[in-house]
């Protein structure tokens with residue numbers, strides 16, 4: 001997913017009269033500007049911000065870019081050993097050594113955003129494969145896969161050979177590198193018609209691509225992957241207001257991030273022997289759609305969850321975790337994906353707004369909450385056990 005809410009710099013008439021500094025407020029995606037909570041004032045970063053006299057849309061566009069800069073600025077100011085907002089969750093870090101999986105164990109490796117590597121010692125599957133993670137200064141222009149960055153990440157993750165790559169939707173923070181990763185790893189690319197056009201634009205041969213269908217199950221070694229109907233988190237004007245739109249012809253790089261239309265949203269139910277893993281990549285839910293889905297581990301996208309209303313968060317929990325009754329829940333897509341993949345990922349936003357309410361409910365439901373850092377690994381279960 002791409003973020004749901006962004007920030008605008010506003011100055012209330014009263015404050016303007018008093019000459020006080022402007023406030024940074026959240027900008028809701030409905031098009032109306034709804035201040036949810038006053039955040040850090042731009043002068044905190046040693047610069048003065050004045051709202052430019054421009055057209056309304058020009059102002060908003062500038063505000064989105066400015067807000068991104070401001071939102072991302074604190075990351076660089078932090079001690080790299082103490083990523084902002086993450087250190088509070090150190091007790092939840094999954095730190096088991098996760099040796100090479102044998103005897104029915106499945107090991108997962110978190111590679112940022114919704115990119116996960118699943119490995120049972122015989123077969124490796126990946127979701128999304130977004131590894132280039134271009135910085136903001138590039139994202140505002142035309143961007144292309146960085147082979148050196150992707151190669152290094154695949155090497156470090158032990159993912160140089162994959163059976164399959166499943167892409168959850170076609171926004172750039174999911175599908176951007178799928179063509180290169182498919183070609184490089186020998187994978188078969190599974191995705192929507194839009195994702196396959198990303199593959200075609202990146203010269204993936206037709207015989208290496210499969211357009212997947214809802215509720216179909218695909219087998220790889222001892223794994224099966226079922227594609228589930230899903231929903232993307234709500235749209236944001238100028239950023240991801242393309243939900244339901246498709247990529248209708250081969251998409252060649254360099255391209256704008258805006259060229260990566262959503263193309264439908266999908267979740268994955270990955271089975272291995274008696275165990276199952278649910279990957280929620282869209283950050284939303286469809287009521288009732290998981291009534292009959294059970295999984296031992298659930299990976300949930302929490303990117304913008306903390307900015308949603310409490311009722312949304314409650315329903316999201318009920319539909320994605322409560323009904324599925326896992327033993328373990330791991331948040332994904334919480335990291336600032338405009339910084340390089342590393343083992344010290346920083347959050348895009350303070351994770352507390354999404355994670356704390358979730359942890360409270362998980363505790364009540366006696367479900368374990370676990371956090372994976374970049375390249376972090378965990379053994380999800382051995383045969384028949386957690």
Ligand SMILES: [Zn+2]
Pocket residue numbers: 001002169171232240
């Ligand atoms: Zn998206």
